[in-house]
Amino acid sequence: MFNSHRRLFLGASFSGLASYPLFGQEPSPKERNKEEEDEKKDPLPAKAVKEDAGFQPATLFLTWHKDPTTTMDVQWVGxxxxxxxxxxxxxxxPIPVPVKGAPKNPNEKKVNWVVCNTIIKPYPMSDFKVFRAxxxxxxxxxxxxxxxxxASPIYKFRTMPAKANDSxxxxxxxDCGINSAAIANNIMAAxxxxxxxxxxxxxxxxxGKSVDVSLSFLRNYSKHMVTKDGRMIPMITCIGNHEVLGSYEQKREKGTFFYPLFDGLYPETGYATLEFGDYLxxxxxxxxxxxxxxxxxxxxxxxxxxxRIDHPNTLVINHVPCYPSYRNPIGVPAKDGKSGKLGTGEGQRIHWVPLFEKYRVPLVLEHHDHTFKRTKPLLNGMPDSNGVLYLGDGSWGRIRNPRTPDCRALTAFVCDFNPQKSL
Ligand SMILES: [Fe+2]
Ligand SMILES: [Fe+2]
Known part of the structure; x- marks a missing residue:
């Protein structure tokens, strides 16, 4: 059985996610057309540059490749x-806020700025560069x-706590994309x-081939993934098929923009761990x-x-789901000299699921199928209260109608996920 503190942790962790509106509706054909048109355009022009604000890169975002309790990576493309x-x-x-017309306070404490050098790397298929501090x-x-x-504006971030004393x-x-649903979800997430x-x-x-789309995604994230008090929300990613020219079984260089952006965390491989102190x-x-x-x-x-078997909270994140809520999990067997084809997630179910179960992973976060899903806890593909929970299935901006309940015996809950209906 999983440790109770693992469950408590998860209960607290997903409160924000669970508070999303769950029962959206599939967009009408007219709305779909509009989304497709939106995707062809750059939906958000670069941030308007204030005359007195100096340098404001519209793609500015935060990420991590080392312990989020003591580090922060500041990145932009320009x-x-x-x-x-x-x-x-x-x-x-604290940064003193100047008051117009007020005399300067001679006792005001001087701000102690620390400097961090920025590395520059090429951004493929363009003259742009990735800047990373x-x-x-x-x-x-x-x-x-x-x-x-x-001369840039002053931005804000917060380091993660040293211990998980609170939630x-x-x-x-x-599965975000750059359409209006993705933007609406960014706003709701923030x-x-x-x-x-x-x-x-x-x-x-x-x-793996559109510079414009890759930059539009960053601009949307940069603009909207900011909290009410102005704190930028760091982004942690893993790779999906739409980051890669050719989608599957490709060489690293086909992850054209993903690896130049995230090779801090993925310097050589497409998989990695990120450790938050001793608690996540x-x-x-x-x-x-x-x-x-x-x-x-x-x-x-x-x-x-x-x-990590004794680690309090080890979570797995993958893209293509082990237990898909929409695509067909059943493969096509080899027949008459023709090679067969694995069903969606079949490779993960063969190679990874036994490890998730053996080492008692409490939660696997899945994507790719563009619905909102929670499986029953599963052991060996069967519901079991001591099993692994799989949450997904990737509909930050891409939305589709889920299958009917009889097609998804292993899921406890599936729906589409359309934040636009509530905005
Ligand atoms: Fe997708
Ligand atoms: Fe995908």
Whole structure:
């Protein structure tokens, strides 16, 4: 049986996600057409640059490749020479707000800015570059201000707590796209005031070939994934088929924009772990897009889960679901000399599910099928109260009608997920 504190943790963690409106409706054909038109256009122009605000990269976002209790990666995509000073300056000191006409307070404490160098890497198929400042040595559970150079606006982030003494609340989803539903979901997600967001693949649907789509996704995220008090919400990702030119069984370089953006966390492989102090371990997998499911990745997964068997909270995130809520899980057997085809998630069910069960993973977060799903706890493909829970299935912006209940015996709950209906 799973430790009770694992369950308590999850109960607290998913309160934000569960508070989403669950019973949206499928968009009408007219609405669908509008969404498709929206996707062809760049839905959000770059942020309007205020005359006095200096450098404001519209793609600015936060992510992590090391412990989120003491680090933060500040990233943006832009061109070299846009601004003279690309170093990131950060501080935990309060920033005094100037009052127009008020005399300067001579006793006001000077803000102590710390400087972090920014690395520059190519952004493929364009003249753009990825700019990344890897800030380390931060104090846990602390609000920081930062700026790029001396003239950018001042942005805010918060480090994760050192210990999980209170609830850890975050948003999880996938299959976003750049349409109006994705933007609506960004807005709803930010309203939950999450500590961070996990996007489990199929981010913008750039398909490894559209610079414009990849940048539109970042611009949308940058603009809307900000809390009411102005704190930027860090993004953690894993790879999906729509990050990759060719979708499956491709070489790493076909994840054209994904790896240049996220190779801090994925420097060599398509899978990784992210450790939050001693209380949360995220295991992020590649469901066959640039790394085979079987072989090295499965061997690494077993070692990783085995090493964490006593860890209080080890969660797995993958893209293609082990237990799909929409696509067909049943494959086509080889026949008459023709090769067969695995059903959706069949490779994961063969190679990974036994490990999730053996090492008592409490929760697997799944995506790709574009519905909102909760399975029954499952052991060996059968409902069992001591089993593994699978939540999904990726409808941050992509939405479809789920299958009828008789087609999904293993799911406790499935619906579509359309935030536009409530906005
Ligand atoms: Fe998708
Ligand atoms: Fe997908």
């Amino acid at each position: 061109t070299q020479g846009e601004t003279a000073d690309i170093k990131v300056y950060y501080t935990s000191d 890897e800030i380390a040595g931060l104090t846990p559970n602390t609000d920081y201000s930062f700026r790029i150079g001396k 850890i609340h975050f948003i999880e989803g996938g 309203k939950q005031d999450p500590m961070f967001a996990i996007i489990g693949g199929d981010l913008g649907y750039d398909n 371990s995220l295991v992020l997998l590649d469901t066959g897009h640039t790394t085979p499911i079987a072989g090295e990745q499965t061997k690494w997964l077993e070692e990783t889960l085995k090493a």
